[in-house]
Amino acid sequence: MNSSFTAKTFCFCTLALGKKYQLLARELALGLKRYAPKAKIVVGTDNPKQFKNCENVISFQQKQTGVLHCYNDKRFVIEKCLLNADAAIYLDADTKIISEIDISVEILGGIRGFSENLLYHVSKYRPEDLEKFQKLSSKLKIPIEEVDWIGDSLFIVAKDGGKEKEFLEIWGLIARYLELKGIHSGQGNVMGLAATKVGWKVRNSDSLRAIARATKHLDASHDVKKISFWQRLQKKSTYHYRLNKARLIALKDFDFYYR
Template sequence: MEKLEKDFCFCTLALGSKYHALAKQLAGDLEKYSPGTKLVIYTENPAEFKEEKNILAFQHQQQGILHCYNDKRFVVEKALSLFRVVINIDADTRIKEKIPEDIKFEPGIFGRNEDLLDHIKKNRPANLQIIKNVASKLNIDCEKAKWIGESLYIVVRDNDREKEFIKNWGIIGSYLELKGMHSGEGNAMGLAAAKVGWNITKSESWEKLNKIRQHLDASYGKKQKTFWEIFKRKLGYHYRLNKARLAALKDFDFYYR
């Protein structure tokens, strides 16, 4: 692999042709506004990006039971193995201006945030007890935990606390998905950050990046799927659900009691 000159990168998931195209568009913006900055991608088809000079693409198949939101932890983990600073950004994002060269990154996690329980009460009140249950099982004070905005956040190496963060994100994300919470990875991230003792703030670096990006939110306006696309999606869902249920049996008390 080529020598990596910068200590920071961007990363994203790009699963499916629509997100392949969006990721290439994002890579083009980075090449224009931050030459030399890499975009680390997890995708089911790395060959799709072989012509993109600033993309590092790695093989990945969806692990999330219904959606792939918590799969973001895998690309963050990979990017952190390569760079000190990882900026996770949704593929359906445009960079509109030059990325400042003087951005400074402190250890920890940074992004838009709000009180976790307030966020749950406003957006997912029916799931409040699930959040409290998983927090209790992991000895996390959910009264002090934060929800983290999912479309742009920064993770910086912090004496291996970032590894514990990823590990706990996986445990919490799996628990929530098995209980029917298939989206809103910001809840799992917030609990995992609280577990490792990170204090979540926006930070000056996050504010600078947030001002120069435009999130398009490609999840809206989805086209009508064909019968075979629906069948394939249902088949994949039941495969991943049964796989997750079997894996959870290894820690029956945590996941099922």
């Protein structure tokens, strides 16, 4: 169950790796400055200099750790945000602020997000991976029927007596497991599994709905540009580096990852 703890402070946060997402994050910050002028946003980015003139941005150096994609690296900006606030409000960098955000709404401990049953979600969108998720839930010792998929473009994680740290740690554990099984996306499934493992029930809330009404997700990930031969070569090289690094880390918990 989610706790009855009420966050007294909060901060927005996002991940901005690569120039396209850095520019989008700057636009997001400008939107927040206009519609929520008292709010700050934490940005994890591979180029913090892009945000040196953004008054409401707290940027920090963050490189991709995900083997193929950076989706699960969102957990690092949540972690950074919770160092200085009771609640982290995550927004994808390609989110546009379209109206004033009510920042007086109550935020309770645990996780808040738009969700649906994970079994239904996986069966509908990636049925070929259902068996892998069933095996993973067994390894985690949680009933997969009780797990929810969580929308990952907007969600809130608030402090809950240390459970938030456990949640982020398990998120990383599950993400690595799935990447080594060839599943490199669908972080909403990962978040749902981690939330269930720490005993959180995913709920909607007035705070989440208020932010959703004031924002529009543009989904820039569908806008894929062609890359050069050398860029493809570099991408392939870094992929294998991260893959081998993940394999080495996984050896420390051989039974979980490989049996």
